[in-house]
Amino acid sequence: MYWIYVVILLLILGTQFFSGGGGMWYQPKEISNSQLKEFVANGDVKKIEILNESHTAKVYIKKEALEKEVHQDVKGEDSLIPQTANEEIPQYQVTFGDQQNFETQIRNTITETNQTTELSFDKDESGWVSAILINVLPILLFIGIWIFLMRRMSGGSGGGGGGQIFNIGKSKAKLFDEKKDIRATFKDVAGLEGAKEEVQEIVEFLKNPERYTSLGGKIPKGALLVGPPGTGKTLLAKAVAGEAKVPFFSLSGSDFVEMFVGVGASRVRDLFKQAKEKSPAIIFIDEIDAIGRARGKNNFTGSNDERENTLNQLLTEMDGFGTNTNVIVLAATNRADILDKALMRAGRFDRQIYVDLPDLNERREIFEVHLRPIKTKEALDLDFLAKQTPGFSGADIANVCNEAALIAARKGKKAVDKQDFLDAVDRIIGGLEKKNKIITSEEKKTIAFHEAGHATVSWLLEHAAPLVKVTIVPRGQSLGAAWYLPEERQIVRTEQMLDEMCATMGGRAAEKVMFDKISTGALSDLEKVTKQAKAMVTIYGLNDKLGNITYYDSSGQSDYNFSKPYSEETAQVIDKEISEIIEGQYLRAIKILEENKDKLTQLANQLLEKEVIFKDDLEIIFGKRPFEKENIGVEKNLEA
Incomplete structure (x- = not known):
C-alpha cells in the first residue's frame, strides 16, 4: 500500500514546485503598488516580470541594492531565498487588478525617474499546471483508493478480475505440500x-485401493476423530498428511462461515470440486462442530440459517448423487454430542475414532517424544514423570516439558533436571507461587489446619488418594494446595466416591474442630463435592432413594429443552439427597479429625514451620497406611 502514499506525496510536492514560480520552498515577499513605485524611483529594481494570467508581477532587485537596509529581509545571505549562481530569484511580488493601468503606471515611473528597469511579460505556465493538478488529483486519489481496497479484499493478490470480491465463494483450504511444509509422521x-491403526488404514486405502476393493469392499468416505482438547486429533491428521502420498486439503470449520449468504455452501462445493480433480485425495476439516451442529435446534426466528445451508451442502457432497469415492474426509471435534445425526451416519463418517486422554504407558511415550529436543542433565525416569501427570493430555505434557526448560533457563542451569519437571507440574496445575502475598498470622494458621485436615482424612481413609505434598505457599488464586496420588480407575464405586468427598470436606471440618468456626476458604471444596454428589444422584444412579435412574442425556439434545426431565417433587428429593450426602461426609470428616486431633495439630504446626511437607512427614506422624497400594498418578486439590 505504500506506493499510494508515494504518489500522493509526489503530487503535493509537484503542486508546491510549480506554484512556487522560482523555487520549490520559496515564495517572494508580497508588497504594494506604492512600495514598488518607490523601489523603482530609487533605482533598486533590475527587472519586473508581469504574469498576465495570474495578475501578479515578480520584482527582481539589483545586487548592489540588496545591501540597503530596506531589503535586508530578502537578502540572500540572511534569508531563506535559494540564491544560485545561474538563476535569478525574484525578491518581491505584487498583485494588481487591471494589467493595462498597472503597466502604464510602472512605465511612467521609469520614465519620470530616468531608470533602466527592464519590463517583461510571461504567460505564467504554472497557472495551467496547477489547474490541471487541482482537477486531476482528486480523480487519481479516488482511483488509487479503489485499487487499494480491491487489493485488500483479495488478500493482497489482486488477481482474478478484482480479487476476492469475485472469488469469495472459493474454498480457503490449504493444500499440503510435502516438499515445503513441515512433515509429521506417525x-x-x-x-x-x-x-x-485406523488412520493408517485410511492412508493404505488411497495408496492401494485394489487390495480392499478386490473382495467387494468399498473405501470409507470419512472418519471422525473425537476426543477431549489436546489429545492429538489435529496432530494425527498432520501425520496422515505427512504419510499419505496424495493431495491433502486442510481447513477449519469456521473457514466456511462468512457474513454473505450462500458463501459457505459455495466454498464446500469448490472444496470438493478441487479434491475430485486431484483424486485420490484427503480433506481434513478441523473443529467441524462450527458447521456440523444439529439443525433446527437453535433457529427460533424462523429465518434462513447460513450455517444450516453449509451443512446441507456438506451432507450432499459427502453422500449424494454424483459423489466420488476417491475423496476421503477426515474431521476432528471435541463436541461430538452436538453434531447433526445425518452427518454422523454411516456412509458419511463411516468411522468414529475416539482419541482419549493417554494412560500411564502412553504418557511415558509422549514424554519420550517431547524430551527429544530438550537438553537434560541426567537420564530421567519417564515412569516417574508419567505417574506425576494423571489426566494430562498430550498438549499438557508438551507444556510440562517446555515449562521445565524455561524454569531451568530462569535458574541459570545448563541442563534440565528432575526437579525442574516437578516444578513445572506444580506451576501448570497450581499456578505461579506468590510468596510475597500478604497473609496475617491468623489466616496462615487457618490455612495450615485446613490443609492438614485434607491430608489427615485422606491418609486415614482407604479409598481416598494418599498425599504426596502439601503447602501453604499461595499459588495462583489458591491460598494452599495439596498433591495426591490417586489410583487410575476405569469405574468408580460408591464407597470410593464417598471417601473422596469426605477427604475433600476435611479442610472445612478441621476448621470446625480446631476453631469452631468456618471460613470461605473451602469454596473449591464445596464446588467439587456438590458436583460429585449431584452426579451420584442424577447421573450414575448411586442413590437408594431415587434408585437406578439417570437424567443424563449423552446426545446433548437436553440443552435445547425448556423443562427439566423430572417433576418438582423429584427435584426436591434430589436436592435433599445431595445435601444429605454432603453433610454426612462432613460429619464423618469431623469425627475422624476429633479422634486424631493431636496428630492434626502436630501436622499443622509442622506445616506452619516448614510451609511445605511431604509424604515422609505424614508417615512419621501417622505411620504407614495399612491399605497402601501402588500409586500411579498425581492429583491436586486447590482451595480458592
Whole structure:
C-alpha cells in the first residue's frame, strides 16, 4: 500500500514546485503598488516580470541594492531565498487588478525617474499546471483508493478480475505440500495406537485401493476423530498428511462461515470440486462442530440459517448423487454430542475414532517424544514423570516439558533436571507461587489446619488418594494446595466416591474442630463435592432413594429443552439427597479429625514451620497406611 502514499506525496510536492514560480520552498515577499513605485524611483529594481494570467508581477532587485537596509529581509545571505549562481530569484511580488493601468503606471515611473528597469511579460505556465493538478488529483486519489481496497479484499493478490470480491465463494483450504511444509509422521504421534491403526488404514486405502476393493469392499468416505482438547486429533491428521502420498486439503470449520449468504455452501462445493480433480485425495476439516451442529435446534426466528445451508451442502457432497469415492474426509471435534445425526451416519463418517486422554504407558511415550529436543542433565525416569501427570493430555505434557526448560533457563542451569519437571507440574496445575502475598498470622494458621485436615482424612481413609505434598505457599488464586496420588480407575464405586468427598470436606471440618468456626476458604471444596454428589444422584444412579435412574442425556439434545426431565417433587428429593450426602461426609470428616486431633495439630504446626511437607512427614506422624497400594498418578486439590 505504500506506493499510494508515494504518489500522493509526489503530487503535493509537484503542486508546491510549480506554484512556487522560482523555487520549490520559496515564495517572494508580497508588497504594494506604492512600495514598488518607490523601489523603482530609487533605482533598486533590475527587472519586473508581469504574469498576465495570474495578475501578479515578480520584482527582481539589483545586487548592489540588496545591501540597503530596506531589503535586508530578502537578502540572500540572511534569508531563506535559494540564491544560485545561474538563476535569478525574484525578491518581491505584487498583485494588481487591471494589467493595462498597472503597466502604464510602472512605465511612467521609469520614465519620470530616468531608470533602466527592464519590463517583461510571461504567460505564467504554472497557472495551467496547477489547474490541471487541482482537477486531476482528486480523480487519481479516488482511483488509487479503489485499487487499494480491491487489493485488500483479495488478500493482497489482486488477481482474478478484482480479487476476492469475485472469488469469495472459493474454498480457503490449504493444500499440503510435502516438499515445503513441515512433515509429521506417525512416529511423531506417541500413544494413540488404536487411532493410529485406523488412520493408517485410511492412508493404505488411497495408496492401494485394489487390495480392499478386490473382495467387494468399498473405501470409507470419512472418519471422525473425537476426543477431549489436546489429545492429538489435529496432530494425527498432520501425520496422515505427512504419510499419505496424495493431495491433502486442510481447513477449519469456521473457514466456511462468512457474513454473505450462500458463501459457505459455495466454498464446500469448490472444496470438493478441487479434491475430485486431484483424486485420490484427503480433506481434513478441523473443529467441524462450527458447521456440523444439529439443525433446527437453535433457529427460533424462523429465518434462513447460513450455517444450516453449509451443512446441507456438506451432507450432499459427502453422500449424494454424483459423489466420488476417491475423496476421503477426515474431521476432528471435541463436541461430538452436538453434531447433526445425518452427518454422523454411516456412509458419511463411516468411522468414529475416539482419541482419549493417554494412560500411564502412553504418557511415558509422549514424554519420550517431547524430551527429544530438550537438553537434560541426567537420564530421567519417564515412569516417574508419567505417574506425576494423571489426566494430562498430550498438549499438557508438551507444556510440562517446555515449562521445565524455561524454569531451568530462569535458574541459570545448563541442563534440565528432575526437579525442574516437578516444578513445572506444580506451576501448570497450581499456578505461579506468590510468596510475597500478604497473609496475617491468623489466616496462615487457618490455612495450615485446613490443609492438614485434607491430608489427615485422606491418609486415614482407604479409598481416598494418599498425599504426596502439601503447602501453604499461595499459588495462583489458591491460598494452599495439596498433591495426591490417586489410583487410575476405569469405574468408580460408591464407597470410593464417598471417601473422596469426605477427604475433600476435611479442610472445612478441621476448621470446625480446631476453631469452631468456618471460613470461605473451602469454596473449591464445596464446588467439587456438590458436583460429585449431584452426579451420584442424577447421573450414575448411586442413590437408594431415587434408585437406578439417570437424567443424563449423552446426545446433548437436553440443552435445547425448556423443562427439566423430572417433576418438582423429584427435584426436591434430589436436592435433599445431595445435601444429605454432603453433610454426612462432613460429619464423618469431623469425627475422624476429633479422634486424631493431636496428630492434626502436630501436622499443622509442622506445616506452619516448614510451609511445605511431604509424604515422609505424614508417615512419621501417622505411620504407614495399612491399605497402601501402588500409586500411579498425581492429583491436586486447590482451595480458592
